[in-house]
Amino acid sequence: MSDGAKSGCLIIACGALAREFLAVRAANGWSDAQLAITCLPAIWHNRPEKIPAGVRAKIRWGKKRYAKIFVLYGDCGTGGALDAVLKEEEVERIDGPHCYDFFAGHQAFEEMMEEELGTFFLTDYIARHFDRLIWQGMGLDRHPELRDAYFGHYRRLVYLAQIDDPALTERAEKAAARLGLTFERRFTGYGEMATFMKLAAASQQQD
Known part of the structure; x- marks a missing residue:
């Protein structure tokens, strides 16, 4: 594909954000041709060392096809390695260390941490897949005695809800009970994810 044939905007995202991405895109009436998405496995939440190389591969694939590329990842535990890749590839990502920060908003997230440093966060995605990602993913289904080792320093669970869904709220509340934490929704x-996507979509009109 020649440079002149490249068009549209690609967002490289964590698979945990795919549903939310599609909801924001639909709400704004953007087509796939205007704002496309490609995702890396959501389970890499637990394997952040895989993220930088995975994002780089997606960027290099995308540069052959799209006029603009943005990354919908926080640092997500890569210790700055993701930002180093993005600097080399000259690609911008959403601000923030993780999705909890950009869903809640940086100031609100910082205030929650000041209120209670021992806070464990859920998003809609994690509430929906709590058993697979947390209970099974951390081995608590096989070794429930590890709960105190993993979560003994936490005091509360805060569910950051992207949509109003009583069933998800119930799942999040049950997750808090299983972890022995107080619950807050x-x-x-x-949040800032929607703002970032709007800026990405608008960037095509600026050229």
Whole structure:
């Protein structure tokens, strides 16, 4: 594909954000041709060392096909390695260390951490897949005695809700009970993720 044939905008995202991405895109009436998505495995939440190389591969694939590329990942535990890749590839990502920060908003997230440093966060995705990602993913189904080792320093679970869904709220509340944490729900909507996507979509009109 020649440079002149490249068009549209690609967002490289964590698989945990795919549903939210599609919801924001639909709400704004953007087509796939205007704002496309490709995702890396959500389970890499637990294997952040895989993220930088995975994102680089997606960027190099995308540069052959799209006029613009953006990355919908926080640092996500890569210790700055993802930002080093993005600097080399000259690609911008959403601000923030993780999705909890950009869903809640940086100031609100910092305030929650000041209120209670021992806070464990859920998003809609993690609430929906708590058993697979947390209970089974961390081996608690096989070794429940590890709960205190993993979560003994936490005091509360805050569910950052992107949508109003009583069933998800119930799942999140049950997750808090299983972890022995107090429960709190805060509705965030799509937060700074929606703003970032709007800027990505608008960037095509600026050229």
